[in-house]
């Protein structure tokens with residue numbers, strides 16, 4: 001799902017300004033069109049055109065805003081929990097309801113005006129009731145200014161939601177910073193995440209896809225150390241992705257410790273994540289190009305003592321060691337689910 005393209009939401013003054021300006025233009029156009037008509041009919045037609053335009057523009061703008069915000073209860077679990085954790089969803093629902101009411105009210109007032117205007121033969125009354133209508137429209141929209149401002153701030157939060165598919169087989173790649181998670185994503189999916197020799201390079205959830213016979217396999221680079229008391233917004237998104245979307249979790253270890261974390265620390269995180277998520281885990285010992293075979297074998301035994309994971313594989317994203325094997329393991333493990 002993608003929330004990245006919700007357009008900016010105007011405030012009350014901006015909406016009114018656009019609507020009334022367009023109303024004025026419609027008025028002038030209608031006046032020019034009915035140049036030869038009786039002056040009262042000409043006025044009536046011009047006023048009608050103006051009112052229709054003002055109401056149409058406001059109704060259209062509000063419908064667009066309302067349509068962009070999804071019904072929270074209809075969202076997939078991942079996005080629903082993400083919304084609940086990152087937004088005041090009560091205020092969101094209230095703002096949307098209020099805007100819907102506001103649009104319906106403006107439609108009703110417009111119809112009321114047009115009925116009265118069609119019936120009248122009094123020029124002063126015609127002009128007075130249009131003035132009254134525009135006054136009420138302004139006041140209704142201005143009363144909703146806080147809702148419009150709130151929705152625009154919600155839009156900015158939602159823009160940062162990751163674009164993840166929630167209905168295809170998915171693998172989450174976890175592990176300490178700098179162990180090579182993004183390098184793996186790039187090597188096996190061809191996506192192009194940022195890779196660097198310092199920790200916390202990935203500041204969002206990168207995704208990559210592998211084509212399979214039945215469709216696609218999604219890989220999500222889920223960065224973070226997942227310290228319960230100090231989780232940042234990216235880690236929170238990663239936790240939700242692992243919890244709600246991942247069918248399999250890859251835990252990546254850097255046995256060379258060039259990532260800046262000892263193997264003991266990394267095994268500690270593996271244990272914690274395994275207990276936290278209770279999912280199917282596959283452990284990868286990356287950067288095998290930097291370490292002796294014997295050290296790798298010892299670490300494999302250590303991994304199995306730490307957590308009952310289903311398989312451990314040594315790889316190197318640098319020289320592509322075992323990446324083909326890994327791909328076929330992933331496809332098989334996902335097929336079995």
Ligand SMILES: Nc1nc2c(ncn2[C@@H]2O[C@H](COP(=O)(O)OP(=O)(O)OP(=O)(O)O)[C@@H](O)[C@H]2O)c(=O)[nH]1
Pocket residue numbers: 176177178179180181182183184194195196197198199200201202203223224286287288289290315316317318319
């Ligand atoms: N020697 C060697 N270096 C590797 C290997 N895989 C990744 N690296 C290097 O390790 C560093 C970190 O790689 P990233 O892919 O950015 O690591 P990450 O786990 O995504 O890091 P964060 O985004 O900070 O969590 C980079 O300098 C990579 O070039 C490997 O197999 N061998």
Ligand SMILES: [Mg+2]
Pocket residue numbers: 181182183194195201202221223
């Ligand atoms: Mg990364």
